[in-house]
Amino acid sequence: MIPPMDDYEQKATPYGGRGLFATKGLSSGTLILTCNEPYAWVIYKKFRKEVCAECFLYVRDDVAARESRRLAWKIRPSSSSGAIGEGVWFCSDKCRDDWGTTGSEAATIQRSIDRLHSSMLGKQGKRNQASEAIPATYNELDINARWKSAESSLMKDVLRSQALSESELETARFLSSAIIRCWREEVDAHYPQSPKSLSKWENLLTLQNNEAVHLRAHPDTLDTWIRVYTFLRCAVQAASSAIPSTLANYFDGSERIRDVLARDPGNVFGIWEEGEAMLDQNRDDESEMLGFAMYIDGSYFNHSCDPNVRKIRRGRAMEFRTVREIVVGEELNINYIDTKADWKSRRKELVSGWYFDCRCRRCIDEQASDITIDDGREELSL
Numbered sequence: 163m164i165p166p167m168d169d170y171e172q173k174a175t176p177y178g179g180r181g182l183f184a185t186k187g188l189s190s191g192t193l194i195l196t197c198n199e200p201y202a203w204v205i206y207k208k209f210r211k212e213v214c215a216e217c218f219l220y221v222r223d224d225v226a227a228r229e230s231r232r233l234a235w236k237i238r239p240s241s242s243s244g245a246i247g248e249g250v251w252f253c254s255d256k257c258r259d260d261w262g263t264t265g266s267e268a269a270t271i272q273r274s275i276d277r278l279h280s281s282m283l284g285k286q287g288k289r290n291q292a293s294e295a296i297p298a299t300y301n302e303l304d305i306n307a308r309w310k311s312a313e314s315s316l317m318k319d320v321l322r323s324q325a326l327s328e329s330e331l332e333t334a335r336f337l338s339s340a341i342i343r344c345w346r347e348e349v350d351a352h353y354p355q356s357p358k359s360l361s362k363w364e365n366l367l368t369l370q371n372n373e374a375v376h377l378r379a380h381p382d383t384l385d386t387w388i389r390v391y392t393f394l395r396c397a398v399q400a401a402s403s404a405i406p407s408t409l410a411n412y413f414d415g416s417e418r419i420r421d422v423l424a425r426d427p428g429n430v431f432g433i434w435e436e437g438e439a440m441l442d443q444n445r446d447d448e449s450e451m452l453g454f455a456m457y458i459d460g461s462y463f464n465h466s467c468d469p470n471v472r473k474i475r476r477g478r479a480m481e482f483r484t485v486r487e488i489v490v491g492e493e494l495n496i497n498y499i500d501t502k503a504d505w506k507s508r509r510k511e512l513v514s515g516w517y518f519d520c521r522c523r524r525c526i527d528e529q530a531s532d533i534t535i536d537d538g539r540e541e542l543s544l
């Protein structure tokens with residue numbers, strides 16, 4: 163395992179919170195960080211049969227599977243894991259065995275989510291009017307009160323409300339993976355075992371909290387978050403006889419869920435298809451997004467429209483490699499978006515999707531030269 167912070171250090175930037183800076187000169191292609199596994203993740207439902215639940219291998223990225231024209235993985239959990247028929251597939255017996263019983267709580271909750279969702283669809287309920295009361299403006303006290311009252315939501319209210327959308331269901335699955343992981347750390351002092359992962363719940367809490375900035379921009383998201391939480395809480399209650407009671411208790415309060423949601427916007431990575439073509443910078447748009455994941459140690463890289471670090475998914479792991487020579491003291495940046503577009507389009511995408519105005523060198527330079535050209539035109543027309 164590569165110890166993090168060997169080649170770089172975390173420091174405050176003048177423009178965007180903390181960033182990572184090289185502590186020595188680095189040659190192009192240096193592997194500076196490997197996040198062995200995400201803290202929380204979700205593979206989209208439509209890809210469950212095509213992406214191995216343990217190593218995230220996408221069937222279409224596998225040469226042997228491609229040659230044999232295989233379109234889905236066939237291996238299911240073993241009967242001893244108690245998770246037969248729970249919506250998980252594996253690329254190999256080894257992955258199935260590695261997944262073992264640690265995945266069974268996740269699979270049980272996943273099945274309960276699917277069942278509760280089917281019941282809601284069956285009832286064709288109308289959205290609960292009371293839960294639609296959205297604060298017109300951002301008000302922290304109001305928001306706290308809404309989360310508190312959601313903690314006493316009842317199954318009958320959830321069943322009467324409108325079924326969740328596919329993206330809301332994916333958020334529920336993502337949240338359940340984070341809460342299960344947090345529970346596992348607290349009940350098992352040896353978890354996570356090195357070298358599987360370094361990050362813990364306390365590390366997740368150090369990530370930038372984007373709740374206020376997100377809800378100010380999109381106040382209606384609060385309604386969605388609370389609906390997802392009440393739904394997930396009821397799905398876990400419905401599965402309580404099949405999971406440890408200590409785990410079920412983790413979903414009763416809203417605080418941990420809120421902690422994860424506050425860090426979701428701005429700190430998650432897409433789980434993209436990983437073929438050779440995807441190794442080219444800026445090829446994300448041609449790749450299939452199979453789900454999304456939170457890699458805590460990888461979330462301190464700031465964005466640049468001229469990045470010097472590339473992220474590459476290797477199965478469940480995410481690697482970060484320099485793409486050119488880097489001098490000591492230089493900031494290490496990845497790209498959050500496709501950087502081929504002009505600065506105005508990039509700015510629009512970063513402001514609307516990531517809630518920040520990009521202060522990278524390229525944006526500053528391109529913006530300045532556009533303004534200079536505009537000034538010149540004005541002078542000519544006078």
Ligand SMILES: C[S@@+](CC[C@H](N)C(=O)[O-])C[C@H]1O[C@@H](n2cnc3c(N)ncnc32)[C@H](O)[C@@H]1O
Pocket residue numbers: 177178179180181369370428429461462463464465466516517518519520521522
């Ligand atoms: C994934 S976090 C990166 C780490 C973050 N700076 C921190 O202190 O936790 C993304 C956030 O960093 C800031 N950021 C990243 N790149 C930026 C850039 N090019 N210009 C301005 N702010 C940036 C924004 O606040 C953004 O929401």
